[in-house]
Amino acid sequence: MNPLERYLPLVDDEDAFLAACDRPLPSVVRTNPIAAAPERVRRAFDEEGIDYEPVDWHDGLFRLPAGSPGTNWPYVHGWIHGQEEVSTLPGLALDAQPGERVLDTCAAPGSKTTQIAADMDDRGTLVANDNNLGRLSALRHNAERLGVTNVAVTNQDARNLSLRPFPFDAFDRALVDVPCSCEGTCRKNPDVLDEWTLDHVHAIAGVSKGILTRAIQTTRPGGVVVFSTCTFAPEENEAVLQHVLESEPCELTTFDLPLRTEPGITEWDGETFNDAMKRAHRIYPHHNDTGGFFCAKLRVTAAQQDGSGTDGVTAR
Amino acid sequence: MSDDGSDPSNDDGSDSPSNDGQRFDRLPETAADRAVPGRPTREEVLAWWEDRFGIDRSVLEPYTFLEKGAGKVWIYRGEATDPCRIEALGMAFLRTRQEHWKPTTRAVSRFGRHATRNVVELDPAEAARFVAGEDQPIDRWDGDWGYLIAAHELSGDREPIGVGLYLHGELRSRVPKGSRTDVGRLDGEE
Incomplete structure (x- = not known):
């Protein structure tokens, strides 16, 4: 079956959605x-x-x-x-500033990393991590080609990320752009639809929960964590966010993106999600003639050590 | 300067500290601070760019210089422990521990716009040959021999392309294989 059909109940215009997914991207x-x-x-x-x-x-x-x-x-x-339009959205949401300490958990091949470095005016510390050494060499090539000097490249499992190579114990911001089932990239690579399985969706959502959890734990109270995917699957989007809202000191924040988006959903397949999920953005291909995307912005609300409080404590 | 408890002795068993190809070590400020024999100093690096290309020290002052791999100097503008065992810190910048130090293509691309000497300006056809990796005669050059910055004009300003080695009237392109591009050929230039 075409996995896109399971998302038809979520879109306003089923035919336009399917037709857009079928057109190649510029x-x-x-x-x-x-x-x-x-x-x-x-x-x-x-x-x-x-x-x-x-x-x-x-x-x-x-x-x-x-x-x-x-x-x-x-x-x-x-x-x-070369970078797809929607791929620039998480960097816009992250809004990294010169001089900050910023983490990119799943950074290769580095399109978003190099965008963040430019936002930082190539100043501060940008830790670009990826667990795949081969893809890291692509990231290093791109970072050097674009003249980025503030990036520190690490090869770790982001679920257990260690800050030992760095003389600080928390980031100001983190981008968590996780591996996903990638239906949103079908206009570039239609094979993703043939390879799609629900088992893979569930497995990869589990990995995403681990990566997002660790990113929140390594971000300072008041700091920002942006979560993004290129899938429409609520299992990999809202369900992952629901998990961290229940287990980590963080909250979803409202933010704007400069194109047409739809709110995150609060119900899927018999499961109910936190109402704040509406603050996340879903991007459908037929609204802006782009790929599909999902983007949410979290604020860390309390010290990571105690892990108890989920409200009140914010910026330093 | 090694504070991670690792044994700083040489593979050959001698006691003097040596370069460890698996980690980044910050360059010593000056020769007086040097613990690892042969390691370039920060002062030497800043002086070299100023002497060779006229790049003012203030341009490179905010950066940290590190060695990973014998003679391979990296440039980084962030925080890291010293030493640091990770995949990369900033970019490869300069090849030292050899008679003639050689800047990387990326270093020239990033910082070459600040150069005031030893920059050879190429016309469109020459620039296309250079970035394709070809060697070519440049008879008009009457400056220094050795490593030069090759540049051309693009949208109203001079832009560095890469490193050339100038010897006996010939400019040898040192653009790495993976970065060579057939760019000018699209316009029908030879």
């Missing part, structure tokens, strides 16, 4: 402000005769109708990086 690049401002990139595209279209909700994104950005000067100089 090639999109993000400009890398560590190397060049969007205006300079635009001038270089013009000089080089490269067709591009701006993305109306983000001045650093360009759609390239002619496809792959791999063979032009702006790419060679690390001014641009």
Whole structure:
């Protein structure tokens, strides 16, 4: 069966949803402000005769109708990086600031990591972790190509992440962009739909709970944890958030994203979720002509040591 | 400076501390602080970029320099323990422990815009050949031999491309294999 059909009850226009999922995605690049401002990139595209279209909700994104950005000067100089539009959303939600201590738990191949580094003005400490050594080499390649110097790359299981290599014991912010069943990327890679199984959804949701839990534990009270996936499956989204709301000192916070989104859901398959789940964002392909996505923002509310209180205590 | 309790002695059994290829060690400030023989100092690194390319010390001042792998100096702008055993800290920056120090392509790409000397400016056809990894004669260069920054003009400003080795009237591209690109060929340039 096509796994997308199980989500039809969640969308406003079933036909538009399925039709959008069936269309290939345009090639999109993000400009890398560590190397060049969007205006300079635009001038270089013009000089080089490269067709591009701006993305109306983000001045650093360009759609390239002619496809792959791999063979032009702006790419060679690390001014641009191929990155799907929705993939920039968790970085926007995280809103990392120069000088902060930031964790990216599942960082490879580094599109979101390098976006966060640029938001930090390449200052502060950005710990980019991944458990897959092969994918880490792609991350290192991308980080160096884009001129990132504030990234520390670690190869750990994020569920047991150790801060021993660092002279601090908590992060200001963490991005938890977990491995998932990836139906939202079907416009790029339709194979994800053929390989989909419910067993895999449940197994991977268990891993996500562990990774998100550890990220909350290593973030300071008042700090921000952003959770994101590219799946529509509530088992991997709202159910994972429900788990940490019940077990860790954190709360879902309200935040805006610059495109059309739908609220997280409070009911699925006989299960009820916390009403605050509506503060999360679901992104469906037919609303903005993008991939599918899920993004939530949490605030850590109490010291990680006691683990008891879930209300009140906030910023330092 | 080793405070992790590991044995700092050499593989050959001698007592002097040596470079450990599996971890990052911060460079000593000056020769007087040097414990590991042959390790470059922070002062030498800053002086080298200033002497060779005219890059002002203030540009590199905020950064930490580390050695991992003999002679391989990394540049990092964050916090980490010293020593530190992780996959990467910042980017590979400079090859030392050899007669002529060699900057990495990425170092030149990131910091080369601050250079005021030993920068060879290439025309569009030359730039395309250079980034494809080709060697080529550049007869007009009358500056230093050795490692130069190759640059070209793009959207109104000079932009560094990578490291070239200039010898006997020839500029040898040192763009690593994985980064070579057939960029100019799209425009029908040779």
